[in-house]
Amino acid sequence: MKKLSYTNGASNIPLLGETIDENLRKTVAKFPNNDALISVHQHYRATYTEFYEQVTAVAKGLIALGVKSGDRVGIxxxxxxxxxxxxxxxxxxxxxxxxINPAYRTSELIYVINQSGLSYIFSAIQFKTSHYKKMIEDAREFTDTLRKEVYW
Incomplete structure (x- = not known):
């Protein structure tokens, strides 16, 4: 029988031994109406219950796009x-x-997509002087793994 390795570095506090989703569900159960995420510059605020519902909706959307366990999804x-x-x-x-570093140029984006085997990329349309949508379009001809891009 194989044993999984388990180490947590220089600390006496053990790792939680649960997935990120399990941990979030426990937090939702304990603090359903507390603020979970606030983005002042976007005028966004969500309680843990709202946040978990939105995470679940995004996860369903990823599955509908064809994202599978083990796929590399870029942001x-x-x-x-x-x-x-x-x-x-x-x-x-x-x-x-x-x-993906927001300061990357097209050549660096191509490297990241190819090095990581990125299948999907979610991106802002632009940031400061970087026009991400155009840069992704320019990178497409140099990548084999990228299947879909989604912008907001």
Missing amino acids: WSPNCYEWTLLQYATAKIGAIMVN
């Missing part, structure tokens, strides 16, 4: 509430979230 965006929803939703369905 290319400055800080925003969508980023956090996607982070929890990918964890919920077992996909691997790949964070």
Whole structure:
């Protein structure tokens, strides 16, 4: 019988031994009406109950797009509430979230897509002087794994 390794570095506090989704569900049960996520610049506020419902809706949307457990899902965006929803939703369905530096140029994006085997990318349309949508379109011809991009 195989034994899974378990280590948590230089600490006497053990790891939780639960998934991110399990931990979020426990938090929702304990603090359903407390604020879970606030994005002041986006005028967004969600309680743990609302946040979990939104995470579940995003996870269902990912599945409807064809995202499967083990798929690499990229996010290319400055800080925003969508980023956090996607982070929890990918964890919920077992996909691997790949964070892409908002300052990257097209050549760096191509490298990240190819190096990570990115299948899906969720992105802001632009940030500051970076036109992400155009950069993703330009990168497409140099990548084999990217199946779908979604913008907000």
